[in-house]
Amino acid sequence: MSRAMVLAASMRVLARVLAPVLAVLAVSCGSNEAQPLVVGAAESAESRVLAEIYAQALARTGAAVRIEPGLRGRSEVFAALDAGDIAVTADHNGALLAVLNTGAEAPTSDKVTEELNGSLPQGTITSDPAEGADFEPRVLVTTATAQQRGIESVEQLGAQCPSMVAGVAVVPDLFELPEVAGKISGCEFASTEVFSGPEELHRALLEGRVQAGVLGGPAEFLSGGTEGLKVLADPEDAIRPENPLALVRKGALDDRELEKLNYVAGELTTDELATLVSRVRDEAADPGELARTWLDAHGL
Missing domain, CATH: 3.40.190.10 (Periplasmic binding protein-like II)
Known part of the structure; x- marks a missing residue:
């Protein structure tokens, strides 16, 4: 057998050996x-x-x-x-x-x-x-309280916080907010009461059991709407944003x-x-x- 024929035969054997290996590599690369x-x-x-x-x-x-x-x-x-x-x-x-x-x-x-x-x-x-x-907590007061106390924003609320009882409620099915997320700069309430949800907080505000409410998210999550309530603006970023x-x-x-x-x-x-x-x-x-x-x- 000539040298050329031996070389050709060797190449055919090598191809048969490498074929399965190359196939595995091809599948592996495609998988990645x-x-x-x-x-x-x-x-x-x-x-x-x-x-x-x-x-x-x-x-x-x-x-x-x-x-x-x-x-x-x-x-x-x-x-x-x-x-x-x-x-x-x-x-x-x-x-x-x-x-x-x-x-x-x-x-x-x-x-x-x-x-x-x-x-x-x-x-x-x-x-x-x-x-x-912005899903930061919203601060709520009744429209009557806002008018009587001259409160339009969270900043204006600050000086009056020590004379107010606040209600706090989380909004179900949002990301969990650490306690510090609801902190209001420059505001220390006389006391706080925790409610089970937005509806109970809404009711407590309208009934006068609390004077301010801190809702753990946008007011859009008040199923009954904001009738009778004032959502305080926060132009001075008294509450940390939640974007x-x-x-x-x-x-x-x-x-x-x-x-x-x-x-x-x-x-x-x-x-x-x-x-x-x-x-x-x-x-x-x-x-x-x-x-x-x-x-x-x-x-x-």
């Missing part, structure tokens, strides 16, 4: 490319809505995406980000800062963002905060994908997000369908 971005969601209606909005927005960049539900607590969220189990999840900037840096005094959205970026665990970044969607944002594992998203989340932040508003959350919570609406409709309406 197909690995989806995982968006984590907690059990609250707000988290589920934002997870769907983020996931579908990312999918519209061409990325493969899936949602991982059932996250419990911020410690589990950060562990999942650190382990690479999730790439993205939603939260509030003010609450995150309160958890990560208990001594932070940042009052404005810009300051919260600045201090939050310096407090995040290594390997974690955020999208822009949705400054048009939704995306927590992102560093390196998990490319520039286009991160930019997409920033576009989402620029379109979110308080009333629209509150409506979406209320529909999921109160009507058992599908958060995926709501997210799709919202993204379409905003050209995202």
